Amino acid sequence: METESVTETDRCHAKAAGGIYAPGCPGRLVLDRIGDRWTVLIVGVLEHGTKRFSEVRDAVGGITPKVLTQTLRALERDGLVVRKVHAEVPPRVEYTLTEFGRSLIGPINGIRAWAEENMDELFALRARYDEAKTSDQ
């Protein structure tokens, strides 16, 4: 006889308990994953379809193979990406967003678009703040 176990997330999932605002809610780990700069950039590449490792690497300028491997593995582990190895010589390895992973496209594109559209403004405001701080002293 099996008893349904209480999952780690139960205690924070209920709105009454404060959801992701409850101390220690593991949903914050999910935020870390999906808000990560590499996740954002990689999902933005895979949303256009299945890609080989080298295609993702070339599309995300400056990413190291190590970081790309780690990020893809984390996404695969969380059911967001599927990795398929084709038995060729050399083996062809391809990555595809799962349906679950595709549900991330909208939210992730929202923050990527914001960053692209507003970075000039943000850096200008930052420079102005730093200047004001310096002249205060």
Place this chain on the structure above:
Amino acid sequence: METESVTETDRCHAKAAGGIYAPGCPGRLVLDRIGDRWTVLIVGVLEHGTKRFSEVRDAVGGITPKVLTQTLRALERDGLVVRKVHAEVPPRVEYTLTEFGRSLIGPINGIRAWAEENMDELFALRARYDEAKTSDQ
């Protein structure tokens, strides 16, 4: 005579140059800022109006005063939050999203909502993946 200086972001901002996908594009630092778990949670509190430091601290369960101070200062530096000190004893310090900061509400709520709605699914898929890996060995 002033010459318009080329900003740090110019070289990656143009779509032709790959935008945020260009190696070393500083827009990635913006992603780090807005994708940060504390930014996400704090913006979700301040969207409802001006708050005192203690109110934000109490709303974001488990945040340390140090991390809250650092995050609010970073948001202020980037023109996303305004800090106002009222001359009272003890001084009352209040934080408000600027208009620029309010433009973040939509994108940030998108990823926070995704995390809240999908964390159970994500952790279940992660557990299944780990189990499969273990039984492979």
